[in-house]
Amino acid sequence: MARFVLLLVMVSVATFLLLELIPGDPVDGLLPEGATEEMRQQLIQLYGFDQSLVTRYVSWLGDLLHGDLGTSWQTRIPVATTIAERAPVSLELAVLAMALALAVAIPVGIYSAYRPGGIVDRIATFIASATLATPAFVLAIVLVWVFGVQLGWLPIVGWVPFSEDPFQHLRAVILPVISLAGGECVLFIRLLKGDMMATLQQDHVLSARARGLPTWRILVRHALRQSSFSLVTVSGVVIGRLIGGAVIVEMIFSIPGLGSLVVIAINNRDFITVQAIVLLSALIYLVLNSLVDLAYPLLDPRVRRATT
């Protein structure tokens, strides 16, 4: 816990210092053309650039704890408002991509481990190594080309909110979700297959077999749970990565999420927004990773006994 708090502090200091890294005076970027020296001084006062670094950090942190992430340098809208508008979109994409990746990876991983070298395993290995070698932006572009341009089945870009038209929304979401899920799915299959193959060699699986239990029951009830450790560990990381890291996919499909917001903000040199998103995604990442640690005892009674 102490370590978690320490990391939080370090992360917040680093994101705070991000603004200091920018070459040049941040005030210059804020001033309109031909601003007077007086306006300049006012702005310095307003944003507190005349105070020491520590004072500014403390007041920044104080605002942060009150949910105030600052006001965008570009749009003058509170950053928290913009983020609250866009976060659900990124969250939805992340959850759907995660669900898709797991829905494919769990059965494929189980079956590949059950019959290594079999047809499912061989096809999965082949597709996996191809997918692993395709960066998300290449995958997304190829998918757009095949399903959007050539076949014309799905929209190429654009975002339709669910409330407006649920069906079009679903169509708009398919390609981005597949692009996001692809690489993660391969990761899950590899992990699950490795663990599962180790579990299937154990005595209790043999004894379950000897008792004549049906194969699917052995695989799911007796082997899956103890083989899912790495999967759970990595899932936490992956969902954090998906929430904060769908930058490329959101840009390609022009989806109004947090990832595209970051790029827009960077292009506008609106670093206060960038800072807020980086901080937020790091927080999500840290919290999810800690939750994963807490989930271990639920999965494995041995850990539960050892800790209590």
Place this chain on the structure above:
Amino acid sequence: MTDVVGHTGSALSVPPTVKSADAAPVVKRRRRRRDYGAPLGAVWLGLVVVGAITADWLPLADPNEIGNVFSATPGLGDHLLGTDILGRDILSRCVYGARISMAVGLGATALAMVVGVAFGMAAGYFRGAVDSTISLFVNFLMAFPPLMFLIALVAAMRPSLTNLVLGLALLGIPNFARIARANTIAFAEREFVTASKALGASPFRVLTRELLANVMLPVMSLMLVVMAALVVAEGSLSFLGLGVPPPTPSWGGMLADGRSQMNEHPHLVMIPGLFFFLTVFAFNRLGDWARGRIGRESSL
């Protein structure tokens, strides 16, 4: 920023070094099929590296020369792989673009490896306060989603090749530090280390003469994975327009430029896409091959 290497643009995901990956059971193979992936990968990477180094002397068009042809399709003729929207030769831009990819793949990875291994070994050998400090730093680096971290850093520092390499190296450090630390801890218990210490060797000598060679084996196989991840990360940045500034050609930049014309001229995106695919595929194959060989020698 857990495990940098990955896939989804963000993903820098090194297949997480969770215990299971190494604990894969020995399964009898009925027959070993010859694996051509690794040698072919080596050939491709060799071509890319040689091309990147000798680009100036190869009989290529100037990558930035703007032609009057709007878009020549690939085929035999002056432009083997066609030209882009501005009439620039695609083959030439791909070869010059390889310079950026390789500068990042080799340069940033090497930098990350040196720093990461040094810190990781120090943490694993001295333990105690040194270990906690270094581990805290590593965990801190891993607290950010990788691509987000990189984008913010590079954007704040202004895109340039040096900043790009530094940012990517920072991203790669935790992977190396973790594996170096774990292996140092494992080897520090072994007899040859105790013997060396008993003979009065200084910690520096033990670390460099006894431990380094053993730690480097697993590090080397990780290196190929990190290289692939960093090449993809650089591609993602260039794709977003945050990489090396134009007109310097880069594969990610070519993809981004060609996207608007994709409907009529798919080769504009397919060719740089293929370069990415082949390069990452080659790194992965070589990485698998190296892991297979090293796994047998140092059963950790």
